[in-house]
Amino acid sequence: MARIVIELPAAFKDLADAIRELVATTQKLADRGPSGRAIAYAKAELDLAAATAATERAAHGIILRSLDVDAPHVVIEGARHSRVGRYEQTYYTMAGPVEVERSIYRRDGDRNGPVVDAVSLRAGVVADGWLPQTARAMAHHVQRGTPREAEAAAAEIGRLSYSRSSFDRVAHAVGELYIQRDDAIEATLIEAYEAPVDARSISVGLDRVALPMAEPRPRPSGRPKKGAPKNPITVAWRMAWVGTVTLHDREGNALHTLRYGRMPDDGAASLLQGMADDVRQVLARRPRLKVTLLSDGAHDVVDQLAAEVGHRLETPPIQLVDFWHLIEKLAPAATILGDGDRRLARWKLSLLNASHAAGGILAELRASGRRSIAVGESKPVHEAITYLESHRSRMNYAAARAAGLPIGSGNTEATCKTLVSIRMRRAGSRWKVDTGRHVLQLRALALSDRWDAGIELTLRPLRKAVRVAA
Structure with a gap:
């Protein structure tokens, strides 16, 4: 059998040994081919991946x-440093430590x-050797799932085979x-x-979503009971903020959304x-884009969008409450007035095609005389009138x-x-x-298709030059 000889420097002995093992593994697996028997190829994939990872x-x-x-001495960012010794360090790669x-x-x-x-600084290592x-x-x-899920996924694909605590620690470091x-x-x-x-056009949206937050719980007076937690907590639901900036085509269809979140x-x-x-x-480069502010009918959301976004733009934007939130408010009222489905369809068609439709619907609801009719704990006609x-x-x-x-x-609801x-x-x-802020911001980067550029900008400052001092 003809052979191919690869020459490597003597300093590459570890690499040569790993390549030799990879070749031996490949040959062993290939030798099974001519037999005609079925092969448990998943095992072959794992064996080959292990040999490749060693290389x-x-x-x-x-x-x-x-x-x-x-x-003896080096200069880092203009400051002189002196050597204090040589020690082993574990660096963590995609293929293992x-x-x-x-x-x-x-x-x-x-x-x-x-x-x-110098190794960590020049390579831009994160935390303790990553x-x-x-x-x-x-x-x-x-940012996609829990550290436990990340550990399981990594084990399945045979890359990043680290513990869930490592996934957790490194993600929060980033x-x-x-x-x-x-x-x-x-x-x-x-x-x-x-x-x-x-x-x-551009639409700007804002909404809130409840998030379970761990908050300290006051200790009861007196001596703690046996087995009581040292740092008791309570889980309280708080409102996180979600924002979107969406680019739309001439029909109002979404083309791309930038997503934002705050704890x-x-x-x-x-x-x-x-x-x-x-x-x-964006408007500085595309000044002809029209801007719309969109949200549900919560007054604080509407007011904050107008104050913090609308007033900061040179051209006043159009502000709308979400069409479908309005329809949800009108549907129960239409049922109270009778012939609910037909009435709601007529209102919907009117809203989509007539500029003063909301005023007409409001007059119709007021004239119905059914504002005080209750369904359970709600008064659908009253609530629709108030919303309008x-x-x-x-x-x-x-x-x-x-x-x-x-x-x-x-787009905001989906975000x-x-x-x-x-x-x-x-x-x-x-x-x-x-920790919530870390995950929320990293996830916003990924969902906005900004992950590559955002993480490159995040990790770039870790890379530093090291030169020998004169």
């Missing part, structure tokens, strides 16, 4: 060792200060790095954002100010449709579900402010 780790070891700087000996340094004059090493691609992949898993620079990162992201070519303690003001800045950046009286100026759906603008806040509910409202879940 990958050996290659990482060579590269990481090459990043070491071993000198790798041990590397490297020199560590401490800044001159900082007697008890932290130590650093290589950047490994860290971002683990963070991506955790989230913390993002939070530290989120304003600058989001400013850079929106500057680079290119609105879809077919975009003709209950953060409030909506900073969220809306950031969204307004993003809209202004409060928001009639924000119900000109016919004019919005004629201008090709959206009239529904479905409440995808950004918060699916990930953060699972049975038994509860969140602290900081």
Whole structure:
């Protein structure tokens, strides 16, 4: 059999051994082929993946060792550091851990200060040895599901085979790095954002969704009972904020949505100010885009959208309450008035095509004389009248449709579900402010199709040059 000879430097012995093992594994598996028997190929895939991972780790070891700087003194970001010794460090790759000996340094004059090493600084290592691609992949898993699920998924595919506690720790480390620079990162992201070519309008939406928060519970007076928790907590449901900036085509159909979230303690003001800045950046490049503010009928939401977004734009936007929330309010009232389905269909058609339809429906409800009729604990006609009286100026759906603008806040409603509910409202879940903020912001990046650029900007400052001091 003809052979291929590959020459490697002597320093690559570990890699040569790993390649030899990979070739042997491949040959062993290939030898079974001519027999004609069925093969448990899943086992073959696992064996080949293990041999390939060993080769990958050996290659990482060579590269990481090459990043070491071993000198009495080095300069990092203009500051002189002195060597304090050489020690082993575990670096965590996509294929598993790798041990590397490297020199560590401490800044001159900082007697008890932290130590650093050239390998970690030059590679941009996250936390205690996690290589950047490994860290971002683990963070991506955790923004999608729980660390336990991430661990199970990694075990199934044979990559990132680390514990759930590692997934949890690394994801929050990446989230913390993002939070530290989120304003600058989001400013850079929106500057680079290119609105879809077919975009003709922008809608800005705001909504709230309940989130289970872990809060300290006062200790009972007296001596604690045996087995009582040291730090008792209670789970309280608080309202997190969700925002969207959606680009629409000439028919009002959504093309792309940027998603935003804030924890209950953060409030909506900073969220809306950031969204307004993003809209202004888009309008600076596409000034002919029309802007619509969309939400349900909650007064605080309507008012905050107008104050924090509408008043910050040079051209006043159109503000609407969601068409389908209005229909939900009208449906029970139509039933009370009689011939409910037909009446509701007539109202719906009128709202979509006549500018003053809301006023006509309001007059019809008032004239019905059924405002006081109760169904259970509600008064459908009274509630519909109140809703129309409060928001009639924000119900000109016919004019919005004629201008090709959206009239529904479905993108915001869907974001409440995808950004918060699916990930953060699972049975038994509860969140602290900081850890919840990490997951929420990382998930918003991923769902806005900004993950690659956002995480690159997050991890880039970790990379630092190290040069030998003169």
